[in-house]
Amino acid sequence: MIRRLNYTGRKRILNQHAQIYVRTDDGSASFDANINLNDYALPSDAKVYVEAYRQTSWMRFDFGTVSGLVAPADRRLTQFESYEDILFRVRVVSAATPHGKLIAEADRIRLRNPQEQESSQRPLLPVISKSLQGLISRIDFEDRPRLEINTAVGNWRDLAVNPAFRSMVLSYAVKEILTRILVVEELFDTETDDQDDWRAQWLRYASSLPGVGNLPADGSDQDSVDEWIDSAVSAFGRKHGVVDWFNTFWQGEGA
Numbered sequence: 001m002i003r004r005l006n007y008t009g010r011k012r013i014l015n016q017h018a019q020i021y022v023r024t025d026d027g028s029a030s031f032d033a034n035i036n037l038n039d040y041a042l043p044s045d046a047k048v049y050v051e052a053y054r055q056t057s058w059m060r061f062d063f064g065t066v067s068g069l070v071a072p073a074d075r076r077l078t079q080f081e082s083y084e085d086i087l088f089r090v091r092v093v094s095a096a097t098p099h100g101k102l103i104a105e106a107d108r109i110r111l112r113n114p115q116e117q118e119s120s121q122r123p124l125l126p127v128i129s130k131s132l133q134g135l136i137s138r139i140d141f142e143d144r145p146r147l148e149i150n151t152a153v154g155n156w157r158d159l160a161v162n163p164a165f166r167s168m169v170l171s172y173a174v175k176e177i178l179t180r181i182l183v184v185e186e187l188f189d190t191e192t193d194d195q196d197d198w199r200a201q202w203l204r205y206a207s208s209l210p211g212v213g214n215l216p217a218d219g220s221d222q223d224s225v226d227e228w229i230d231s232a233v234s235a236f237g238r239k240h241g242v243v244d245w246f247n248t249f250w251q252g253e254g255a
Contacts, residue, residue, distance in 0.1 A: 010102050010103055010104055010105055011040055011042075011103065011104040011105075012104070012105065012106070013037070013040065013090060013092075013104050013105060013106035014106065014196070015106055015108075015109055015196035016196055017035065017036040017037070017039070017106070018033070018034075018035050018036075018088075018090040018106040018109055019033070019034040019035075019109070019112060020032070020033050020034075020050070020088045020109050020110075020111050020112060021033075021034070021111070021112050021113070022083050022111050022112065022113060023075075024083075028076055028078075029076070029077045029080070029082075029083040030074075030075045030076045030077060031052070031075050031077065031083075031088075031111065032071070032075070033050050033063065033071060033075075033088075033090075035048065035050075035063065035069060035090060037066055037069075037092070037104070040092075040104055042066045042092055042103060042104055043066060043094065043095070043096065043103070044065065044066050044067035045065055045066070045067070045095045045096075046065060046066045046092050046093060046094055046095055046103060046104075047062070047064075047065060047092070047093045047094075047095055048062075048063040048064060048065060048066060048069060048090065048091070048092055048093075049061065049062060049063060049090070049091045049092075049093065050063055050088060050089075050090055050091075051088065051089045051090075051091065052077055052079075052080070052086050052087070052088050053086070053087055053088075053089070054080060054085060054086050054087060057079045057080055058079070059077065059078075059079050059080075061075060063090075065095075066092065083111060084111075084128040084129070085128050085130065085140075085142075085146070086111050087107075087108050087109060087110065087111075087142070087143050088109040088110075088111065089105060089106060089107040089108070089109060090105065090106045090109070091104075091105050092104035092105070108142075108143040108144075109143075110126075110143055110144060124145075124198075124201060124202060124205060125145055125146065125147050125170075125173060125177075126144075126146045126147070127146070127147045127148075127149060127156075127157075127160045128146055128147075128148055128149070129148070129149050129150070129151045129156040130148040130149070130150070130151060131150065131151050131152070132148060132149075132150040132151075132152075135150060136149070136150055136153065137149045137150065137165075137169055139173050139176050139177065141180060144198035145173075145177045145180075145198065145202070147160070147169070147173060162249075163245040163246070163248050163249050164245070164246065164249035164250075166242075166245055167242050167243070167245035167246035167249065168246070170236075170240070170242065171233055171236060171237050171242055174206070174232065174233050174236050175229060175230075175233045177202055178202065178203075178206055178229045178232055178233070179229060181199045181202060181203060182216075182219065182225050182228075182229065183219070183222075183225065185199065186218075186219050187199050187200075187203075188203075188215060188216060188217060188218055188219070189203075190203045190204045190207065190215065203215060206232040206235075206236075207232075209232055209235035209236055209239055210235055210238070210239060211231065211234075211235050211238070212228070212231050212232050212235045213228065213231060215228065216228055
């Protein structure tokens, strides 16, 4: 018999209270979890699980109870070929009747690098490698925007910082991301209780670029939304010297 979780009335755990960090000791990937459940008034005997997943691959780790969080000794991510695009969820499950009731959850948690424990600076657009059918790169929105570069290009990390590649990819990436937020998801609010909300982070960043006007209040005027997106993309290009990046490549090739 399949044991199912009851989702009725579950609390949402903010991602800043459930942070996952990668470890690469001895050549294998494992993780550490920083979980803080103090603000959620959860039963002390409720079970806590951390789950790692990517597409059809999945692993579950028992982290004890709310009042006795204990990380398992073995936290190796053995079911995954690479760790770079794994997502995590933290689930709190009731120990009382009915058993298996899901009472709190944080989902789609991004795996952080160890350096992020000591710095609040996180990349708005992480770069990873992935096998892409006939594409050099694309923007993936599975949990938060990521720039995927085809593993077939070889040294994808060098490509990611190459001026020619950046000049031809990043401005289009910014436009695609802002379009996703404002046109597809119709989100226009830069303030949120969730500090890890990538959409609000991107809107705040775009709004802060020099010369960008006020964010439209809503999507009722599509022309205004499109103009704001174009303004933000142009401001991004000016701030980062995208044309200079390309000219450095182009003039070098022609020399």
